[in-house]
Amino acid sequence: MIRLLLVDDHAVVREGYRRLLEQRGDLRIEAEAATATEALVAFRNVGPDVVVLDLSLPDMGGVELIRRLLQRDARARILVFSMHRDPLFATQALRAGALGYVTKSCAPEVLIKAVYQVAARQRVLSPDIAPDIALALLSDIDNPLDALSLREFEVLRLLLDGRSAEEIGLSLHISPKTAQNTHYQIKAKLGVKSDIDLMRMAIKWKLVRDDNAEA
Incomplete structure (x- = not known):
């Protein structure tokens, strides 16, 4: 059984x-x-x-x-x-x-x-x-999101879901400051300067859906 x-x-x-x-x-x-x-x-x-x-x-x-x-x-x-x-x-x-x-x-x-x-x-x-x-795996095109650690990927997912640093901290049992620092680390790793650029990259790599593209 x-x-x-x-x-x-x-x-x-x-x-x-x-x-x-x-x-x-x-x-x-x-x-x-x-x-x-x-x-x-x-x-x-x-x-x-x-x-x-x-x-x-x-x-x-x-x-x-x-x-x-x-x-x-x-x-x-x-x-x-x-x-x-x-x-x-x-x-x-x-x-x-x-x-x-x-x-x-x-x-x-x-x-x-x-x-x-x-x-x-x-x-x-x-x-x-x-x-x-x-x-x-065989593609010559590198997905920059692959560079993120598992924790960074989860923080990114929650950021894209509109969660605040406090909410992310509660979800992942980390401090809001750690969540905020991870936010900065994610942008640095991905080479983006703003959250708007971060969202654009997430849409490009299909981490989130672009509803406007379907209109």
Whole structure:
């Protein structure tokens, strides 16, 4: 029996893949969480075989959550199940220690198979994103965002989400001053002088969506 912890802030979405996974007699949902904070508590209480988590959570980024889960148990098996198809999100999640990355646009059987693979400590990528990651790795064009550390990536994600230094500090359990200093370090690493330039770069590398481009 493979015991699972599901982490997703959308209850309807979570219910959908809970039902999908529970159709298999050897998969059992031990706990669910809507936030990273709830996930950390459930992980401690339940000790699941596999954690299936979304990257977009209201209180903490999924990459940071992956890092903290592995701090609590270095052998934690984590599968990311995310709406993000950009290779940057997948590579950051894998760098943080996730064993697999499956997008929510994949076929249901891909998610089921990935759960079994991660439970067996195998690495897995859903077919719809694996070619993009391979192309990104082989590309001659360097993505400057790859230079960011995992912590810097999470701070950047929260900055782009409109969070203040105080809010970032609370989410990542760092001081507002550390969050502010990391903000400056990110701009220095990326070679931008203003937050407007930072946003433009994020749009260019598809870290955020340019709604105006779709109008």
